[in-house]
Amino acid sequence: MNLPLPSHSRKIIAALPVIIGANSASAEIIYWQESSGASRNFSIDFNFVDKTIGGSWTPGSVNLMWKGGLMVSAYGGGIASSEGQVSLLSFGDLIDDQLTFDYAYTSSWPSSSEPGYAGFQFTVDDSTYYGWALFGVDPDAENVFDANLTLYGFAYDNTGAAITAGAISAVPEPTTTTAIAGLLAGSAAAFAVRRRRKAQLAAV
Secondary structure, three states: OOOOOOHHHHHHHHHHHHHHHHHHHHOOEEEEEEEEEEEEEOEEEEEOOOOEEOOOOOOOEEEEEEOOOEEEEEOOEEEEEEOOEEOOEOOOOEEOOOOEEEOEEEOOOOOOOOOEEEEEEEEEOOEEEEEEEEEEEEEOOOOOOOEEEEEEEEEEEOOOOOEEOOOOOOOOOHHHHHHHHHHHHHHHHHHHHHHHHHHHHHHO
16 A cells, blocks of 8 residues: 655655756756757867857867867867877766866867767866867868868866766756755654554554
């Protein structure tokens, strides 16, 4: 038999959207994405903070440039790399302070038909953030120093927390989940005590 939830538990469950919503509002992933992509010849700039393509070189800006190979620079930060080579990431890979971020280069990158993820770290007002970008490169068949670059999306977590490649929504903080579990457990325990007391009084 399914026992009805005590009124206190029902109130907690009813409040869950508010509890989770309050937490999500403070942990937001800022992103830009375009299914058809934004294409530029030779070089393309974007800004994590402003969610813009092109524009001035300001905190959060990234430049992708092809000159016989992909060269990447980020204002106040860098791209995930290994020994100076840009690291190609997969969807879901974690981007955090365990990676190495720097100005980097690579002689090849996935094409626009099967774009690849790159991880970034940048600083704004002394705060460090982590982000990702999805883009493809199509070198010119007749000029190895020229290519078309297509950007499909980029994002960063505005709390400075780690982010996974391709993520566009924040995951509720573990503390929120723990708090909710604690509230429900406490409610269940209180309900059990009240039931025992009623049973004892009925037996008298």
